Amino acid sequence: MLRNFKVLMPASLNEALYVINNIDRPFRFLAGGTDVLVRLKDNPSYAQALIDISKIGELAKIEEHKSTFVIGSGVRHEALLAYAPFIENYNGLIEAVSAIGSPQIRALATVGGNIGNASPAGDSIGPLMAFDAEVELRSQDTNRIVKLEDFFTGPGKTVLKHNEIITKIILPKSDSLKSGWKRLGQRRAVAISKVSVTLALGFAKHSNGSDRVNDVRIALGAVAPTVIRARKAEKFLLENQTLTKAVVKEACRLVAKEARPITDIRSNTEYRSEMCGVLLGDLIEKLACAR
């Protein structure tokens, strides 16, 4: 049984911002609770106070704007998976979020929680980063927008200040991108990824009528202290434009070199690096053939 912490229940975002500005002890946010309660069970000193933001309605909305979708940090994974525009145009995001936990966990866990938790293996982060998502961070007096790519500073570490809350995830519209996500894990459900790769590709016609690549985004999960973009492999594919066998092979080699994985209980350095290349190859084939 859990013990030794107190709980605060702000009813609105403003109350929550006031509370975290004034609280006198170390705290954690309780959004979905699927990570926090597990950590507290393992380690009772993980938090002296929980601030339950799970019922703040203004954090739980998805809005469509002219050039962006704005996802409230409290939106649950299940709700994201049911949102029609994402199903239509953000396949990589849908594939990744469908693989998080289990149906029971996706009904509770939130998008903001997966980001705030800052796991290098956080499955929703790769696709969001590939789509150039940003996060809005608010405190009582400030409001700033940070690129998701700049948000993480290490495993479990972010630029979020003690008096800030992640309020929104801003996702640029990208109707022209085809995307996919693949991972390797111990099993298909309730597993932490050993490696995950997100790929998003944009295509255009060459003057000679053949297809060329005009936009490339690659994100790698669980192979560095944070989720990362594989900029060298992206640049290489963009410069070569045509996805010949040799180009794909070289991109896979490059992406394996960009990964900086560690050996831990789930996998080892060599395997993780090599699998980045294998998964990227699979995704290129899938996206190029699916058109």
Place this chain on the structure above:
Amino acid sequence: MPNRNFTAENLQLKDNIDICFKLNSRDVKIKVPCTYTLLDILRYELKHTGTKEGCGMGECGACTVIMDGGIVNACLVLATAVSGRDIWTIEGVSAKEDAKPIIDAFVAKTATQCGFCTPGMIMASYYLLSKYKDPTDEQILEGLSGNLCRCTGYAKIVEAVKAAARELNGAKKEARDA
């Protein structure tokens, strides 16, 4: 008070909390420690012990309950999040007419051995069959992916869910034809 729109109550650190929620269509009002999970409330306060505690960490699904129409792990829902919810446990669901074919199929197909995972499996199956009338193997495996069984090897559980789907669809067809 920092702002007259704030409710002082919401800004206090709490050890205990009064909560009201619906459990199997009945209203429950109870005071519990804030550190309690929904699972603790069900088992220790309300003595609804059909919901099992396996891992206590959201991996095994033995504590699966229905909350506001979807399945969740009761061990991952803190007391503060229970207020105002509509909760169904195995005690309530097993009394429902449309759950009977599922329970009968689990028995008929020997989909239960030690029985510890069974309440959670029935809850997940019940939810699955409310979503898909005639689920594919893939949908069944995905629907039960949050529930571990260390006895059966799952084959019999999948068979039971399929048999229950046939029975439920047949029963509806008979009702229509009658």
